[in-house]
Amino acid sequence: MTSALGSDAESDTESDDAERASRSRGGIDDAGDGDRDPQPHTIRLELADEPGQLLAALEPISENGGNLLSIFHERGNVTPRGRIPVEVDVEATPDRFDAIVAALREEGVNVVQAGAEHYAEEVAVLLVGHLVDTDLSDTLRRIESNPATSIADFSLNAPEGRSDTSSARLRMATRAGETAAALGLVREIADEKELHVVEPLAGGAV
Amino acid sequence: MSDGKRLAVLGAGAVGSSVVDLAVEYGHSVVAFADSSSAVTAADGIDADSALDRKSSDGVVGDDDPDAALSADYDVLVEATPTTLGDAEPGFSHLETALERDRHVVLANKGPVAERYADVRELERESAGEVRFEATVGGAIPIISTVEDLSPSHVTAARGVLNGTANFILSRMAAEGIDYEHVLAEAQDLGVAEADPTFDVEGTDAALKCVILANVLSEGEREFTLSDADVEGITNVPGSALELAAEDGRTIRLVGEATRDGIRVGPRLVPQNAALAVTGTRNIVQLETTHAGQLNLSGRGAGGPETASAVLGDVGRLD
Numbered sequence: 001m002t003s004a005l006g007s008d009a010e011s012d013t014e015s016d017d018a019e020r021a022s023r024s025r026g027g028i029d030d031a032g033d034g035d036r037d038p039q040p041h042t043i044r045l046e047l048a049d050e051p052g053q054l055l056a057a058l059e060p061i062s063e064n065g066g067n068l069l070s071i072f073h074e075r076g077n078v079t080p081r082g083r084i085p086v087e088v089d090v091e092a093t094p095d096r097f098d099a100i101v102a103a104l105r106e107e108g109v110n111v112v113q114a115g116a117e118h119y120a121e122e123v124a125v126l127l128v129g130h131l132v133d134t135d136l137s138d139t140l141r142r143i144e145s146n147p148a149t150s151i152a153d154f155s156l157n158a159p160e161g162r163s164d165t166s167s168a169r170l171r172m173a174t175r176a177g178e179t180a181a182a183l184g185l186v187r188e189i190a191d192e193k194e195l196h197v198v199e200p201l202a203g204g205a206v
Numbered sequence: 207m208s209d210g211k212r213l214a215v216l217g218a219g220a221v222g223s224s225v226v227d228l229a230v231e232y233g234h235s236v237v238a239f240a241d242s243s244s245a246v247t248a249a250d251g252i253d254a255d256s257a258l259d260r261k262s263s264d265g266v267v268g269d270d271d272p273d274a275a276l277s278a279d280y281d282v283l284v285e286a287t288p289t290t291l292g293d294a295e296p297g298f299s300h301l302e303t304a305l306e307r308d309r310h311v312v313l314a315n316k317g318p319v320a321e322r323y324a325d326v327r328e329l330e331r332e333s334a335g336e337v338r339f340e341a342t343v344g345g346a347i348p349i350i351s352t353v354e355d356l357s358p359s360h361v362t363a364a365r366g367v368l369n370g371t372a373n374f375i376l377s378r379m380a381a382e383g384i385d386y387e388h389v390l391a392e393a394q395d396l397g398v399a400e401a402d403p404t405f406d407v408e409g410t411d412a413a414l415k416c417v418i419l420a421n422v423l424s425e426g427e428r429e430f431t432l433s434d435a436d437v438e439g440i441t442n443v444p445g446s447a448l449e450l451a452a453e454d455g456r457t458i459r460l461v462g463e464a465t466r467d468g469i470r471v472g473p474r475l476v477p478q479n480a481a482l483a484v485t486g487t488r489n490i491v492q493l494e495t496t497h498a499g500q501l502n503l504s505g506r507g508a509g510g511p512e513t514a515s516a517v518l519g520d521v522g523r524l525d
Binding site for chain 2: 124125126128129155157158159165166167168169171196198199200201
C-alpha cells in the first residue's frame, strides 16, 4: 500500500479499505488521507517514584508504533500525591495514538492528559490589575487546572513595582475546541480577583 | 437621485451646522433650522451663511421659537440634537411629531434608534414617512446602507472600531509608550477628546452604535437597548499591557461586536497588521456575511462634514 496524500473521490473506497486493513493488522504504513498523517502528541503521565516505572511507561509507546520525540521527566517536581510528572512527546497517527493511550492505561500507568489534537489551538490574553497581590501563582495554577489548557508562555510587565497595577501576557495552548472554555475560566478567575482580561476576538477575526 | 427636498434641521452642533452648510450643494433647501433656544424658518430656504454666522457670534440661529422649526412645512426632519439615553428625549418626540405629520426623519442622534428602536419602527409603520439613520453609526462610513444592500438576514455579525477618541488614545499610547492620562490630555488639547470624555472612553458611544447595528441585524425579532450591552472601556488599559501586546505583534483596540444575540464592547487583542487595528481617529466596521465573505469598511467616523455627508446621503435615498 502506498501513502497517497489528498483524497480523490474515485480513490475513496480503495483508501477506506486500505485504512481498515492498516488498522486491523496494527498498521505499518500510513493510511492515506491528510488527517491520518502522523502528528505530534503530548502525553502527561504521573509515575510512582520507583525504579523501572519510566521504562514500563515507554514500552507501550514503541510497541504500538509511536515515534518517541522527547521525554521530560520532572523529578524535582513531585505532585501532591507523591508522584513524578512526566511529559512525553510522541509522533503517531491518531489511531495509533489512541492505541498507545489505551495500552498505557492497561499497564496501570496514570495518564493525566492525552489527546490527538492536544493543545492544537493557541490563544493569547492579557491580564491587567493587581496581579502580584492577588497571588499570581494561584491564578496560573487555576488556569492550568483545566485539563484542556496548558500555559505555553507567560510574561509579566510591572513597571511600577510589584504592588501596583501590572500587566501579564499569557499564551495558553488548548485542546481543539476548548479555547472558549479556557477563556471562560480565565474570565471567571479574573472577575473574582478584580483583574481585567483583554481577549482576542473569537474565531480568529481580524 | 431624488428631487430636492425641503429640510428642517434640528440641532446646531457640528453635524446640524454642516448639514445646513452643505444641503444646497446636494440639491436640497433648508426651510427651518433650530438649536435648543432659537430657530430660523423660510419657506423658500433660509440663508445658511447668516444663520451659521449668527450661531457662532450670538449663540442663536434666528429669532423664532425652536418649535417653529418642528411645525414648518418640510419634507424631511433632520434630527441632529445631542444623543440622550433612556427615553431619548427630546429627539424621540421630534421624530414622533414628524412621523405623525407623515414626514420623513433622518437621524444623526443615536438615542431614538439605540434606546427605543421598536417604538421608532412602530411610529414609522403608521406613518407615510420613513426613518433613516446612516449617520448614527460610523460617521461618514456607509454601514447601515451596506447592511441594507446585503439584506440584514445575510449579515451574521458586525464588529469594529467605532469610537475615534478611544482609538486615538490607544494608538497614541502604543506608539509613544505614554500613559493614558497624558494621551487623554493631548487628545483634549487637539479637540479629539471632549472635556468630559466619559462617553467615549468608557465605551458607551461605541456600545450605542453596536446596539443600533444589533437592532438592524435582528430586524425586529428582538429589540436591543444600551442595557443589553456588555461594555468595558479603555480606562483600565495601562501602557504596560500595550507593551506586552506589541512584543507579540499585537495591539489593543476598543472593539464593539454586534450580532442578533447581543452586544459586547471592550478592549481586545488584535494583530498589529490586522484590518481592525486602525490608527488615530479612524473607524472601521467588519461585516461577516453568508454569501459575500467579510467586508471591511473604514473611514472617518466623526466630524461635521463627514457625518453630514451620511445625513445627506440618507436624504437622497428617500422617495
